[in-house]
Each structure stands twice: as structure tokens, then as C-alpha cells.
Amino acid sequence: GEVSEPVAATQWDFIQNLRRWGFQANPSKRCKDLGQCLSYYRDTEERRATLPYDIDGMVYKVNRIDWQERLGQVSRAPRWAIAHKFPAEKAQTILNDIIIQVGRTGVLTPVAELEPVTVGGVVVSRATLHNQDYIAEKDIRKGDAVLIERAGDVIPKVLEVIKDDAQKRSPKYVFPDHCLECGCRAVRLAGEAAWRCTGGLVCPAQAVERLKHFVSRGAFDLEGLGAKNIEAFWKDGLIKTPADIFRLKDRESDIRRREGWGDKSADNLFQAIAQRRTISLERFIYALGVPQVGQATARLLAKHYSELDGWRAAMDKAGDPDSDAYADLINIDGIGESVAGDILAFIKEGHNREVLNDLNGLLTVEPFKALDTAHSPIAGKTVVFTGALAAMSRGEAKARAESLGARVAGSVSKKTDFVVAGADAGSKAKKAAELGVKVLEEKEWLALIGSGAAA
Ligand SMILES: [Zn+2]
Structure with a gap:
């Protein structure tokens, strides 16, 4: 960064000064030639497991700072420093189980549960399996002996299966086609490696992120329900789905009694929620948090379909890829097959439909307001x-x-x-x-x- 005056004439003195001023600095050593560099590298590699933090290698730097300046840099890489990584550490163990973790965006990530094994001084009991194709390609199955690798502080991964012909293996792993958190259908869209849970509005793994999105500025714009309140309300069971926001009034006394909630903030919240019971179609669609449907796409949909019921009916029909409704959807400029795939997967999921019905009963979703184009010769064309x-x-x-x-x-x-x-x-x-x-x-x-x- 910027310094008011040169800290030192050499890298070495620079680090000593930092230490003197009370900063923590990594261990380092002044080396006179390449041989000394490499011997320090080997020493460090041996001590690596005993360090209180993970390192994946070390860096050699030219000591004289005036030389550093003369050497300069190529694009973003300095010519006076070079990294020397340690080889990744590997170990053999047994893969006990394959579990699926559901991320905040609904991505299903397969994870290997391992017989705990020490790799480079660290006990590893889990490793990533990336995705369905990775497991299939390496034919990884429960009970297999596997080689795992750990490099620096990244998540360890399963490299390969150690084949033993004498061993009877369990059946091929079948990737789940539903979310293990909420039971909703999972989909893998064309061109993507990951399976995703389509139950965005009900899936507990995704709920908090989706609710935050639902109340965000471009959506329902409920300032009184910021990220922190959403998390707290969700944890306490006050809000599980978006529709619960509009039923908060039933829990009014609970909310007024909450710590940090005065009557004023509660009044403001209920007033804001009451105002949002009427919402424009484009905000409503955006609030649903369908993957790839941002504000611009939500507006395109609102404009094209005008009304909520019309949009939903059209999306139901568009579930058939041979239908006119499908052709009509992907023909909207700005919506291709990929976006359409996400929208249709969302609409098809029964749990999402329940939430949509629920919201529909609580809200007034206003039709898209077209500009005044009464005199335009191309209106509606x-x-x-x-x-x-x-x-x-x-x-x-x-x-x-x-x-x-x-x-x-x-x-x-x-x-x-x-x-x-x-x-x-x-x-x-x-x-x-x-x-x-x-x-x-x-x-x-x-x-x-x-x-x-x-x-
Ligand atoms: Zn789910």
C-alpha cells in the first residue's frame, strides 16, 4: 500500500521494522543463493504441519528494494518475487458415504464422508466430490478405498478410487433427483454441471437468502425487515415463507415484545407491510428469486404477460416444449432457452405453486402498467x-x-x-x-x- 516515507532499504529490514511496530510477520530468512533458498524451502515443508495455520508454499523475494523497483512488474506479477508451492499432500482412506449438501443458492454438492485420515498433519474426514459428472467419471462408490488430496487451505478432494479386484463393491452411485433438505424436485439444466433444488421459496437451505431477496429494494422493498431481522424472524419461526410476512400481524404481540423492538419500530414495520400488500407485477416476479430472473427480465415478463394469472397460465402451458406458449416465451427478446428453463422449473415445482397461491390470496398484484400508447400505431404489435x-x-x-x-x-x-x-x-x-x-x-x-x- 501507500507509505509516507520508505520503511526500509531492504525487504529484510522492512519485515524487522514491521515486527518492531507490533505487526505479526511470517517466518522468513535471508538467503545468499539458490541453494540456500531450496534448503529453507525443504526445512519449511518439514515444519509445515506444526505451523498454527495452513500454507501452500513460500515466496522468494529480491532483498534490495531499489532493485525491486528496477525490476518492476509484468502486468500484475512482480519480476522480483516468485512463488514456490509445496506439492499437494495425498493420503489413502475409505469413503464411508456420499452425502449431499444444499447450498444457499440451491446447488446440490456431493461430499465424501471419509474414514478420518491425517493428511499433512491435519485430520480430514470430508472431501468434495464436485458434481455428478465427477463421481460418474471416476466411478466413485460408497465403501471404496480412495486417494484424497489436500492442497493449502482449499477443501480436500477425492482424486481417484484405488481399485481392488478382490473387493466386492457397492452399486454405482445414483445422484438424487430431489433436494434432501426440502424434498422438492432438483433439476440439472442443459450446459450446467450442477443439480439445483427448485424449491427456492420453501427449501430451508435457501430460505433465508430468498427471504432477504424478497424484501430487498427492487422487490417488496421492506426496509423494516432488513437482513438481520429476516434471519432472526426465520430462526424464531415467525417467517418461514414469503407469505408469512403478510401474516406477521397475527404475531403482533410477539413482535412488540421482542428485544430491541419498540412500539415505534413495530408500527413502522406493520405500516410498511400493509402498504406492500399491493405490488406491481414486475416487482412480484422479481421477488420470487427465480434463478437468472433479475429486474430487467422480470420487467420483460410483466410487460409481455401483463397480469399474474395470465403469466402463470402461460407458464403452465409452456411446460410443454412443443407448445405455442413455450415458443412465445423464448421468443421474448432477452429470454432464451436457459432463462426459460429456470422459470419453468420454478413454476413446475408444487411447493412453489403453493407459495404462489398463498401469496395470491394475501396480495393484490397490479397488472403491468404500459405507457400511454393509445395513439401509437405500433402499440401491442x-x-x-x-x-x-x-x-x-x-x-x-x-x-x-x-x-x-x-x-x-x-x-x-x-x-x-x-x-x-x-x-x-x-x-x-x-x-x-x-x-x-x-x-x-x-x-x-x-x-x-x-x-x-x-x-
Ligand atoms: Zn431444497
Whole structure:
């Protein structure tokens, strides 16, 4: 960092000064040549297990600071210092069981429970198995003898199975297709290595994070229920699911009696909750915390489907990938198959549906408020842009069309009203011609929205 004046002329004196001022410094040694460096490296490796903290190697530094400055650095790596890592430490043991941990985001991580074994002076009884593919690829099974590796302070991992042909093995490990914390369905989406629990709103492993998200600023914006209160209320059983927030009034006396809660803060909280009983559709969708559905995507969905019931009905239909509803969903510009997969997995999970029904009974979710586009000639129309426009960028054109009440889609379908073809328009213009969709040249388009903007 910054210093007001040079601390020392050499690295060695620098460290001695730090010690004198009361800072803790790692053990170090001045070496005169490479041989001394390597012998200190070997000494340290031997003492490694007795150190009160984990190290994964050591660093050699040029002692003279003026030389350090002359040597300088390449990108972020100094040319006057180099790391020398210790080899990872390995040990053999028995894998007793494979358990699944569910993380705060719902990811299912397989973990090996091991017969405790000492690796580099540390007793290890658990090691990561990464994911389903890792287990399958190495054919890791319960009861196997395994080689594990521990490098520095990272979580130890199972490297491989030590095969013993004489030993009868347990059956192949089958990765669970449901969450072991809440029983909800787990899904593994295309292109991902991890299985995830889809019960975001009910899963105890995810509940606290989801509830914090639910009350966050872009969602229900309940300032009186900050992260700390959510954690405390959850622990005490006051809030288990988002809908419980709107039933807190039933526990009013409990809350008023809580430590640190005066009448004023309780009044404020209940008032804020009462106000949030009416919420916009886009905030509501965002609050659900569906993976990949941030504020922008929630807004796209709200805009496209207008009402909560309409959205839910459409998502139910879209569960069939051959349906028009599915095509309609992935055709929303900004929502691809991956995002759609997360939304549909969320909607399909019965526990989430219960929470949605529960919330629906407690709240008024307002339909999406479109801008006043009564006089716009493209209000409610679906527009697809293709090719380069001369007058504005694609982003501007899109924003302009949306501000006039149009939907902008990414690809041409029979639901498309206009295709706006700029220079070098390719396959989309061709497809439009095939489907009989009206194709506008840029100047026709500008004339159309020009009159719309003037109205
Ligand atoms: Zn779960």
C-alpha cells in the first residue's frame, strides 16, 4: 500500500521494522543463493504441519528494494518475487458415504464422508466430490478405498478410487433427483454441471437468502425487515415463507415484545407491510428469486404477460416444449432457452405453486402498467429488427419501439407484425417473406414511428 516515507532499504529490514511496530510477520530468512533458498524451502515443508495455520508454499523475494523497483512488474506479477508451492499432500482412506449438501443458492454438492485420515498433519474426514459428472467419471462408490488430496487451505478432494479386484463393491452411485433438505424436485439444466433444488421459496437451505431477496429494494422493498431481522424472524419461526410476512400481524404481540423492538419500530414495520400488500407485477416476479430472473427480465415478463394469472397460465402451458406458449416465451427478446428453463422449473415445482397461491390470496398484484400508447400505431404489435439501421443503433431502435408500446422479439414467427429490415438484412427478412409478415424498410419504419411520436 501507500507509505509516507520508505520503511526500509531492504525487504529484510522492512519485515524487522514491521515486527518492531507490533505487526505479526511470517517466518522468513535471508538467503545468499539458490541453494540456500531450496534448503529453507525443504526445512519449511518439514515444519509445515506444526505451523498454527495452513500454507501452500513460500515466496522468494529480491532483498534490495531499489532493485525491486528496477525490476518492476509484468502486468500484475512482480519480476522480483516468485512463488514456490509445496506439492499437494495425498493420503489413502475409505469413503464411508456420499452425502449431499444444499447450498444457499440451491446447488446440490456431493461430499465424501471419509474414514478420518491425517493428511499433512491435519485430520480430514470430508472431501468434495464436485458434481455428478465427477463421481460418474471416476466411478466413485460408497465403501471404496480412495486417494484424497489436500492442497493449502482449499477443501480436500477425492482424486481417484484405488481399485481392488478382490473387493466386492457397492452399486454405482445414483445422484438424487430431489433436494434432501426440502424434498422438492432438483433439476440439472442443459450446459450446467450442477443439480439445483427448485424449491427456492420453501427449501430451508435457501430460505433465508430468498427471504432477504424478497424484501430487498427492487422487490417488496421492506426496509423494516432488513437482513438481520429476516434471519432472526426465520430462526424464531415467525417467517418461514414469503407469505408469512403478510401474516406477521397475527404475531403482533410477539413482535412488540421482542428485544430491541419498540412500539415505534413495530408500527413502522406493520405500516410498511400493509402498504406492500399491493405490488406491481414486475416487482412480484422479481421477488420470487427465480434463478437468472433479475429486474430487467422480470420487467420483460410483466410487460409481455401483463397480469399474474395470465403469466402463470402461460407458464403452465409452456411446460410443454412443443407448445405455442413455450415458443412465445423464448421468443421474448432477452429470454432464451436457459432463462426459460429456470422459470419453468420454478413454476413446475408444487411447493412453489403453493407459495404462489398463498401469496395470491394475501396480495393484490397490479397488472403491468404500459405507457400511454393509445395513439401509437405500433402499440401491442410485435416487431423484429434485422440488419443495420442507419439512423440509430439497434438498442435505441428497440427502446424507441418499446416506449411506443411495441414488443420487440428476437426472431420472426407467425405472431410477428412487422420486420424492420436495415442494410444487409439476412435470413430474418427472408423468413418474414415466407410467413407473409410485413417487411418495412428503415425509412418506412421511421415514418411510422415518427407519426406515432408526434401524436
Ligand atoms: Zn431444497
